[in-house]
Structures are given as structure tokens and as C-alpha cells.
Amino acid sequence: MNIHEYQAKELLKNYGIPVPNGRVIYDAKEAEKTSWTISTDVAVVKAQIHAGGRGKAGGVKIAKSIDEVKNYSKELLGKKLVTHQTGKKGKEVKAVLIEEGCNIDKEYYLGFVLDRDTSSITLIASEEGGTEIEEVALRNPDRIYKEKIDCLTGLTEFQARRICFDINLPIEIINEAVRLMMNLYRIFVEKDCVLVEINPLVLTEEKKLIALDAKMNFDENGLFRNEDILSYRDLSEEDEKEVEASKHGLSYISLDGNIGCVVNGAGLAMATMDLIKLHGGEPANFLDVGGGASEENVTNAFKILLLDDKVKGIFVNIFGGIMKCDVIAKGIVNAAKELKLNIPLVIRLEGTNADLGMEIIKNSNLNIFAVENMGEGAKKILELI
Numbered sequence: 001m002n003i004h005e006y007q008a009k010e011l012l013k014n015y016g017i018p019v020p021n022g023r024v025i026y027d028a029k030e031a032e033k034t035s036w037t038i039s040t041d042v043a044v045v046k047a048q049i050h051a052g053g054r055g056k057a058g059g060v061k062i063a064k065s066i067d068e069v070k071n072y073s074k075e076l077l078g079k080k081l082v083t084h085q086t087g088k089k090g091k092e093v094k095a096v097l098i099e100e101g102c103n104i105d106k107e108y109y110l111g112f113v114l115d116r117d118t119s120s121i122t123l124i125a126s127e128e129g130g131t132e133i134e135e136v137a138l139r140n141p142d143r144i145y146k147e148k149i150d151c152l153t154g155l156t157e158f159q160a161r162r163i164c165f166d167i168n169l170p171i172e173i174i175n176e177a178v179r180l181m182m183n184l185y186r187i188f189v190e191k192d193c194v195l196v197e198i199n200p201l202v203l204t205e206e207k208k209l210i211a212l213d214a215k216m217n218f219d220e221n222g223l224f225r226n227e228d229i230l231s232y233r234d235l236s237e238e239d240e241k242e243v244e245a246s247k248h249g250l251s252y253i254s255l256d257g258n259i260g261c262v263v264n265g266a267g268l269a270m271a272t273m274d275l276i277k278l279h280g281g282e283p284a285n286f287l288d289v290g291g292g293a294s295e296e297n298v299t300n301a302f303k304i305l306l307l308d309d310k311v312k313g314i315f316v317n318i319f320g321g322i323m324k325c326d327v328i329a330k331g332i333v334n335a336a337k338e339l340k341l342n343i344p345l346v347i348r349l350e351g352t353n354a355d356l357g358m359e360i361i362k363n364s365n366l367n368i369f370a371v372e373n374m375g376e377g378a379k380k381i382l383e384l385i
Helices: 005-014 028-035 066-076 133-139 157-166 171-190 220-225 240-247 266-278 295-305 325-338 354-363 374-384
Strands: 022-025 043-047 060-063 096-100 104-115 120-126 144-149 193-204 209-211 214-218 251-254 259-263 285-288 313-320 345-351 368-370
Touching (some): 022 028, 060 066, 133 144, 171 193, 240 251, 240 295, 266 285, 313 325, 325 345, 325 368, 345 374
Antiparallel strands (some): 104 120
16 A cells, blocks of 8 residues: 555654645635745745655656745645656646755665565665666666564664765764664554665755655554555555455456456466466456355446447456355356446366356356466457457
């Protein structure tokens, strides 16, 4: 789960990490009142959307007067902001953060991630802050420094201090930087994060460290013990189909293709998408109905797929274990009838009660194409669309 910058900064502040003074607004009429809370000569007006690259897309404005704050707020609110992370459709700006400016001397990058290669939390830092870390990795990989963190000891002050020297932080602020890193690590662990980054972490001319921007992503499986984080969820920023799927306990991720996939099990879902691409097609989604799906689950899965206008055909690939193929078959037939399905549907059933399931499909008298294996199914759906 992602949250907005202003929400991430609330968390940072709660953990003793300095952030600029600011306030979020949802109506341009609030801009002037908010401006009077700004004590610096300039204010920064920042669009709040769940996407990076806002500055390059015109979503960050420097205002030198109250009138400019008002005008920029009016300009941004309701605007469709298109960045490299939003896609061509962009995202509507429904909130802006108005905050104090600062005298920037130097910008750094600081972040914690779950590193799947090392199965550990890893601290990443760079002296080249203010740009996407991916760009730095491509252009100057030797300017990125990492510390693998032992899950038993956690981040040690020695590791944090070594990072300070790696990125050439001034000697006089190293103790402050170490405290900041230790607190940022606490957020990562205590709030079940998968990503926390401050970019840029700025050193001001007054020799103070400030988190000028922040991004956080949380493990949804840990939200049950972090209700304060769950309260930050902004459903308007999420894909409509993914939100609907979460209500029914379905794992769904929208993609750019035109072949809808209904599969049980994440591994089988990935293999199904790979086969579709191998044969020249593009999957429209990742959809895992789970190992114990019911008829209702399958019907809901079809409803969610058909919310996507791009879907021109559906490939159902089920391996019955705990889930019985005849139950799935009934769900497919009921969904096809209820939804008056008018696009090609290919189904492959294997495992528990597969023969019964295929018999149900055959006796339904619906225009459903049954296949014996995954490869045949991928080819068939591509032929049909």
C-alpha cells in the first residue's frame, strides 16, 4: 500500500525526523489561509499523487508570494498530472501540500528496501540526491552505497556511521545523521514497510538535515497490526478493479494487455502470463483466485475482468487441489450466464475432479473452449481474439 508524501512526512515527524513545516489542502480557497503559516520567504506547492516524477511533470511549484501560492494551488488542484509512473492517463490532483522552503546546500538520497537477492533489509544511500535512484544506478553505480542489515541485530550505529562517510556528510552532522537513519529504520520495521525513502534528504546552509520529500510503501499483510497506516489508504489513487478485487479477497493487478487471466496460485498465474507472452499475446491482468476459491469467488473474478474494456478474451487455467475443479466449473458457467459473456473464453482444468468439471462445461451448451494443457490454451485464446 502506498501513501501520500504529506502522510509519510507525518510519520517521519512522529519519529523525530525533521521535515519542513507545511499543511495539505483540498480546495484552492484554503491556500491563502495556509500561506500565513509559512515563515520562509518562499513556499513550495506540491501536487499529492501516488507517483514519482512530479517535479518534472510540473507538479512542484516554488511560490514567492501569497498570490503565487493561491494561483499554483488553483492550477494544480483538479489537474491531470502525467509522469513516467502514471502512464498516459495521468492522475488527478485532489490535494496539494504547501510547505516552507529551505536554503539547500547539498542533496542526498537515503532509503531502506527489502532486498530479495539477500533476503534482508538493506540501507541504500547516495550523494546524488534529488533524482531517481534508478538513474544514478545506471549512470554512476559506484555512487550508490549499501549496508545489508542483520535481522537479529538490526541497523547498527557503526553501519549508519559508515554510510555517512561513504556519502561525504560533514563531520559535524554525522551524529545527527546516524540518529535519523536509526529512526528511519524503526519506521521500516515497526510499520511493516517494504520501501522507505527520503529523496532528497537535504543539508541546509544552516547545517541542518531535513527530509524534503518522502515515499513509503507498506506490506498489506501487516496492516492488521497498523491501523494508523490503514487509515492513510486513499482508494481514489488505486485502480478501481484492484480495489474491488481486494473486497472479495482476490489478488488482482491490472496490466496493459487484452487477455484476461483467471488462475489459482501465484506461480501458476505467472506461468500462464509467460505462456501468453511466449505465443505473442499480452495479459490484461494478474488474477489469483486463491487455493480455496468458491463459485462466488469465480463469479466476482469474471465481473472484475469485465470492468476492463481492454479485455477481448479470457483464459481460465485452474489446477485443482484443495479447490475442486467441478466447483470452479459451476462458478464459470454461472458467471458466463449471469454476465451474458460475449467474448471468447478458454478453460483448462486439471487436478481434483477435473473430469467432472469438464463435463459440466460440456453440458452447459455455452461457447466455452476446453483445452487439455496450458500451451494449447494460450494458443487457442490468441486465435480466438
